[in-house]
Amino acid sequence: MICETCYAMLRGHVGGQWRGTYDLHFRHHNDRSSLENSNIMNCGICRCIYAELCAYEGKDQYKVTKTASHGKQLMSAFLSAISGPEWDRDRGQNAFRLDFKFKELAKVGTFVLKESTESYSTRHTPFAKTTSSDEVLELAKRWIKNCDTNHRGNCSGDNTRYPTRLIDLYPSGLRCRMKNGAGQQSREHKSNGVSLVLKENIPMSKGYYYVTLSHCWGEGKMIKLESHNLEDFQRGIKLDLLPATFKDAIDFARRLGGKVKYIWIDSLCIIQGNTKAARDDWLSESLQMYEIYRNSYCNLSATAAIDGRQGMYRKRKPSQLWENETMLSSKGIPGLASSNSVHRCTIMDLNFWEKNVDEAPVNRRGWVLQERLLAPRVIHFCEKEIAWECHQMDAAESWPDGLPDFQLRAGGVIRGGRLKHLTSTGFEQGDETQEKIDLNGKDRDNSRLVKKYEPWKRVVEKYSRTKLTNAADKLIALSGIARMMAINFGKDNQYIAGLWRRGLESQLLWRVDPIYENGQFYYRSSRPHDSLGNAVKEYIAPSFSWAAVEAENGIIYANSTEGELHISIESVDINCGDSNNEFGLLNEGTSIMVSGIMKKIELTRPREYDQDQYRWKLAIESGSKEFGNVCLDAPEDDEKSFKILGPEGRMYCLPTRTDLGGYLICLLLQAVEEGSKSFRRIGLTRIPSYISGREVVLSHSDSGSNELATCDWDAESGRHSIFLI
Incomplete structure (x- = not known):
């Protein structure tokens, strides 16, 4: 009304x-x-x-x-x-x-x-005053049946492949009668509990399914699997010991019926703790995330809950639906x-899906993004209703037959698929006949490559706005999606710290998305910090990767190959933290060798009010012009830690690409130390075509600067070769 x-x-x-x-x-x-x-x-x-x-x-x-x-x-x-x-x-x-x-x-x-x-x-008319009702359950079952019957591909997961451990919804202490056919069943509970079961003890011939759970851990203490209680969990876990979210998920999974017999919950199925055994188990299971979620029957998401105490179910006024x-x-x-x-x-x-799903508490967690994308389908337990998400349909109780595909983008109303539809636009099926792209970046008409990268671009931009409890998880929490993307790209497209080898030159031009407030743009971004605000000591990613920064408003991924390139990638050296997982953790030593024109600059911060918070000028040219339009990756952190301002800042400009709009886009780099061949990325700058002085920036490298003295120099091309770390 x-x-x-x-x-x-x-x-x-x-x-x-x-x-x-x-x-x-x-x-x-x-x-x-x-x-x-x-x-x-x-x-x-x-x-x-x-x-x-x-x-x-x-x-x-x-x-x-x-x-x-x-x-x-x-x-x-x-x-x-x-x-x-x-x-x-x-x-x-x-x-x-x-x-x-x-x-x-x-x-x-x-x-x-x-x-x-x-x-x-x-018309569908909800009457139930809680999302725990049978009415809500029946709608969820209707969505599942429709997905199984009418949607292309295997939506039900794989009931022959299981994770290392699962939670058995009907352990031996329960009397369970299951029928095949339409999935009607009768189950009589003799005990109020579940148990941990190992993959090797699951009867493969039965064809049972498992569901997964996405949830916010929160600050409160909760029961979890550890090395010392693994055998206890196998004997049984009383429901009274579990947080409300886990109990609700178990209840709903049992009521789904069919052949759903198991649930996978991270904290109950992966060994937790600070021991070596826990670390090894976490690395092993993180490697399996792609398979764990992809093979599940369905993902249950405690979308509205900020921690395990709040539960999945909610009371509501049905008339609002x-x-x-x-x-x-x-x-x-x-x-x-x-x-x-x-x-x-x-x-x-038009803000319905964003408010109720995309920006809900659980979907602001970094790990959950890949859980949403990898699972064949998701049932969201929102604040007032449940919602459905699969490759081909988004729905909710208030839109049970499918949400209209209207979206608000850049101020305009468009039609197009939402987040999960990305997995049906090029993520899953490899294209063996795809056009081969020149790995040296010499192709100019790479429209197919740009189209292939579009889903990845959208995922990274979305992921960069989420939060992680442990900042060191930045790359591994996305590894499942990267693994899925790699299947589509083929074996010859190497994964490089959140970027890809094909078109890497252009992808280096990602930038922090600023926040516009009170008539000015602010770059609220930093180097990774822990929950207490302290700088993270662990190595996360090389400076040339977007994963090396935390940005309140996320980053804007660059994947366009159009325009003229001014650099070339000569070599790539990836130092994986886990030799079994090329998409996961990295160690120091990861670098790329870049050949291009290096110009020494001086970065300044104007004292008086200026639209540009930072400006720069060529250091060697006397009376050189000042340029604005600077986007730094982590302004405050880098000013303090790396002393990037002034004539002693060891700063350089590396012209990278001239885009179709005529902008010359340059990486801003800092020499790690005087006499070093290694440089770190600090940000980038854009010079419009109508600004004078561009020709000097594009002239040969500053061969006489101290920091470049040890770098390889090609006198004929006027280029240096440097290591970007």
Whole structure:
């Protein structure tokens, strides 16, 4: 349902204001109490924008907005038609976009209103007041059956391949009768427990399945598998000893029925602790993550829980899950062939999936990203409902037949698959006939390579915004996805600390994604720190890898091969921390040899207010021009630890690529020490085509600088060869 204010605006254009723009402008709620009342009465639109407003008011920039917007209308709305070849106009179905702004400054909601022809009799109406109900269970089973029957590929996992250990949902202390066929079964519990079972003790001929669990560990203590209690776990684990999330997952897995007999939970199936045995077991099991999740029947995700004490199940108001519809007048909306019609439209909050799934607590954990992507399907236990995610469909109780594929990207509404759809766009099937790419980066039309890398680019950008309890896990927590990607790329495309050998020159140009606040961009990024804020002592990744930084807003991955390259990769040296896992931990000594033009520079930080927080100039050229547009990887850390500013900073500029827009993109490097052939990445800079002085940057290397004295020098090309570590 929607409130009277929203209905009057959409059906009768009440509150309309002429602005001479492409969209229709409306006054919405005049004051906060009016909006709060609509939220209380469960308006499907106002409930969403009220939650967004409350979240916005908790942010720092709210104070600035509040001052700047004094006296303005509380809420404004903007209505427009969505156009483009991908929309369903050819079938007579229109789509409209509805935006809301707080005091005409901060956007607090975007909705799509899609013309509906669906019969009311086919609608799903949730009545259950908790996600532990049989009603919710039956919907989950319906999704699974639909996936098994109608979706391509093997969605049920592999019931002949098992992890090293599993939790038996029906150990010998339980009487269990299972039927094949449609999966109907009768189980009578004699004890209130589960047990740990080893792979070699699983009856392979039975064809039993296992599910997996994604969860947040949290700060509280919980029972876990250790070397000293391994045999005890095999004898049995009382449910009373387990945290609420584990108990709920076990309950739901048992109720799924069919041939689901086991569950895999990391802390109960991998030996924990600080002993060598625990470390060895962790390394061994980390190597198997790809297989563990890929072969599972389903992944259960405690999506909304911040720790094991909160459990998976939630109480809720079922009426908040009912569909929201309205009658919309398209009178006066530009871009429509007929603008005097009244349309019956279904209302969709474009932030629904992001709020309830993508940005939920468990999915902000770094390890969970690969769990979501590797598992054939995921059932999310969200704050108010369950949701479904597989290669071909996203759904929720409020959208049981599939969530419309509308997404908000870069301010525009597009159609396209969400995160898990990436695994059906090039991750899983290797292409043996794919075009061979020149490993020296000499190919200029590598559109196929860019397309192949697009899923990896999106995964890395998403992963770089997640959190890890142990920063040293940065690469190994992504190793399962990397292993899956490698199958698609082929054996000759070497994995290099989160990057790939083909097109490596361009991939080196990743950058930190800045945060825009109060009219300025800020680079809130650092070298890896532990939970106490101390610098991590363990080696994680070479400086040329995005894995060498932690960025609040993540990183932007560079995979375009278009434009002119100014460097070449001469050799790659990978020092794996585990010889059995080329996608996992790394040791010091990992490096690449790069040939290019090295120009010594001086990096400065302007004292007066400037749009550029950092600037640089050529050190050897007297009176040289200053350049801005600098993006440093970890500004504060590198200033303190590496002394990068001023004439003693040992800083160099390495022109890397001129893109199709004419920008010369250069890596900013620092010599590890005077007389060393080794350099570390500090950031990058972009020089527009209209800026003078570019020709000097692209001239031959500074052969006379102290730091380059020991580096290999090619007088004919004017290039140095350096080691980037």
